[in-house]
Amino acid sequence: MSAEVRVVALVSGTVQGVGYRWFVSRAAAVRGLAGSATNLPDGRVEVVLEGPAEDVRAVLAELSGRRAPGTVTGVESREDGGRGMSGFTVG
Template identity: 55%
Template sequence: MKRVHVLVAGRVQGVWYRASAARKASELGLTGWVRNLPDGRVELVAEGDAESVDALLAWCRRGPPLARVTGLDVREMAVTGEFTEFAVLRDV
């Protein structure tokens, strides 16, 4: 099991990044959340099988078709098992 906290920079708001990330995470069987930040980045926390988390990170580097990802800050965290689904949260 693996848990990551990710900050995604670039043109990632207004391009369906959150919804697409949530869909991809759910397809991979991951739990966690994704939200927009006031500074234009997207923040997400994902937890699950290490291989699936790595697959989501690979997707995050590209994002959906209209996104232009310029940076990804990834930090591994302790697995908590606190989530039951992958959710899109309201903006901060």
């Protein structure tokens, strides 16, 4: 069993208005992760993922994978302290 982690990722490109946040929500649900996907005013999407490190890494890899809707030009991520989140929100 891998350790619990929390990662915040900022996804750049054409990722608003293309179903990207719902794509992330489904990918997180498949892995049982908590978190959120939120549109930012600058056109990016902020993705927060919390759960087992292996599952978080797998979803992070999908953020710019070929199944991701829109056009992803960059993903910047950083680990953050876990907060014991539950559920996944789309904002």
